[in-house]
Amino acid sequence: MKHRLLGALALSIGLAVTPAKAATEILNASYDIARELFAEINPKFQSYWKAETGEDVTIRQSHAGTSRQARAIIEGLQADVVTFNQYTDIEMLAKNGLIAADWKSRLPHDSSPYYSAPAFLVRKGNPKNIRDWGDLAAEGVKVVFPNPKTSGNARYTYLGAWTWALKQFDGDEEKIKDFMVRFLANVPVFDTGGRGATTTFVERKIGDVLITFEAETHNIRKEYGDQAFEVVVPSTTVVADFPVSVVDRVADRRGSRKVAEAYLNYLYSDEAQELLAQRYYRVRSPAIAEKYADQFPPTELIKVEEVIGDWDKIQELHFASDAMFDQLMRRTRR
DSSP, X not given: OHHHHHHHHHXXXXXXXXXXXXXXEEEEEEOTTOHHHHHHHHHHHHHHHHHHHSOOOEEEEEESOHHHHXXXXXXXXXXXXXXXXXXXXXXXXXXXXXXXXTGGGSSHHHHOSEEEOEEEEEETTOTTOOOSGGGGGSTTOOEEOOOTTTOHXXXXXXXXXXXXXXXXXXXXXXXXXXXXXXXXXXXXXXXSSHHHHHIXXXXXXXXXXXXXXHHHHHHHHHHHOTTTEEEEOOSEEEOEEOOEEEOHHHHHHHTOHHHHHHHHHHTTSHHHHHHHHHTTOEESOHHHHHHTGGGSOOOEEEOHHHHTOSHHHHIIIIISTTSHHHHHHHHHTO
């Protein structure tokens, strides 16, 4: 019995110090409307990885609003990498010890390999004549976008409207709030993520305008045909970065760091940047950005961090419990 106990102890010690076997499968937890994008990217990365290493790799996907994804990872979802559309949701993982505090500096452009901006998708002929943010607060206009509490996509929409009003009303806070109340009161339903909002607008035929990432507006047109919808890019809009990170705690435990890091670096490659540009994302490669420049109409792109402050401040002022969004929503119900 003594020998068996010693053997079991030795075995447990051996298991404790044995490094994790290199993983041949990773899970990418991503934002809600990225399904089709990564369905294209993943096979290309698999071919690249096979050519580079001779190894096969399986890439699994999880899609939801990024705040929901972050909470799921904190609660145990074993994602090796995250490809989000909001810095705050990766910061949430860093604050919970899942990702290194310096994650943003590990890849170029603050770990954002591509970006987009909120734009409008209207029904063919634009019957409500929606041209800019101000039109979204008009009586009788129904606006569709997700809930800013659960969707990074929606937070950019909200901030796009806010920054337009900030400029339009020369910083007059009461006028800005009045506009935002009318704008938010025109939303018939807040879905939890971008894909749900698309379904509400496209398939359930609710609303006059869908606000989502510029890339998504074009992809919807491509999927459903140009005869059904038109894209409207407002006079000003906000830069929507798409930050990425290895989930350090998961990758180190599973032994997937090598392939996880390669996967994220691949998003900066010319091959991936070309694919992103073809799907109407704005890319970091100067040559590919120039090649596709004509597909993006002129607009003033605003970095919300330069107008409001860093994302911690944005979260505190606008999206925390009982912050500005909650206050404005209460006013819509009066």
